[in-house]
Amino acid sequence: LPDWSERDVSAQAVAQQLDQLAARLADVVRIKRHIMERLRPPALSSLGLQASLGILCNDAARALGVPVELQAEPLPLSADAELTMYRFVQEALENIRRHARATRVDVRLQRDGDHAQALVQDDGSGFEPLDAAQASGGHGLAELQLRVETLDGTMAIESSAGRGTRLRVRLPLQDGVETPAPLPIASLPSARMPTAGASSAGSSSAQQRQ
Numbered sequence: 001l002p003d004w005s006e007r008d009v010s011a012q013a014v015a016q017q018l019d020q021l022a023a024r025l026a027d028v029v030r031i032k033r034h035i036m037e038r039l040r041p042p043a044l045s046s047l048g049l050q051a052s053l054g055i056l057c058n059d060a061a062r063a064l065g066v067p068v069e070l071q072a073e074p075l076p077l078s079a080d081a082e083l084t085m086y087r088f089v090q091e092a093l094e095n096i097r098r099h100a101r102a103t104r105v106d107v108r109l110q111r112d113g114d115h116a117q118a119l120v121q122d123d124g125s126g127f128e129p130l131d132a133a134q135a136s137g138g139h140g141l142a143e144l145q146l147r148v149e150t151l152d153g154t155m156a157i158e159s160s161a162g163r164g165t166r167l168r169v170r171l172p173l174q175d176g177v178e179t180p181a182p183l184p185i186a187s188l189p190s191a192r193m194p195t196a197g198a199s200s201a202g203s204s205s206a207q208q209r210q
Helices: 004-038 042-047 049-064 079-100 129-135 140-150 200-209
Strands: 068-072 105-112 115-122 154-159 165-172
Touching: 042 049, 042 079, 049 068, 049 079, 049 105, 079 105, 079 115, 079 140, 079 165, 140 154, 140 165
Parallel strands: 068 105
Antiparallel strands: 105 115, 115 165, 154 165
8 A cells, every 4th residue: 555644644745845945936036026126227327316206207108108297406315315215306307207197297306495306297197096096006005105115205196087186295304415516517417416405597698508
């Protein structure tokens, strides 16, 4: 007669090995996801946040076929905060492309007291804030909110059906971080990136020098 006890032990060993393998694969997936989230886009590392947002807005304007206006101040932000602001604008613009049917989009990065504030606003179809997870593909805005909260920031969604959407993120400014040099003139045609504290006269003279 066959020794069923040995077969049972063998089956249990195989099941344990499969469970261990599944756990290891899950760990690999989590590590890979973490690495991908932490990777900085090359433009962000080489050009800075202002120019990187300009590239995002230009790409979005071409994809949407509508104006995407950017106003961004140079602000002292940690590397993690810069990446979070970049990902926030990227996710917001992608949501607009997929869902909003907007005719105009405005993007702002500005100082708000001792915080940096990023705003993305459109005049599209809007959605109920409780449906934010669905509107972002199920996880985009939810993951961003977690990232923002880990940096002691806040994220807010103002929207209603048929009345457009306004997304806002506030992150603390970083003491001891040098404020990036301002961009005197936006080199990207659909992005307007004023320097911090620049006067209208300064802007006019800069345009005359082009």
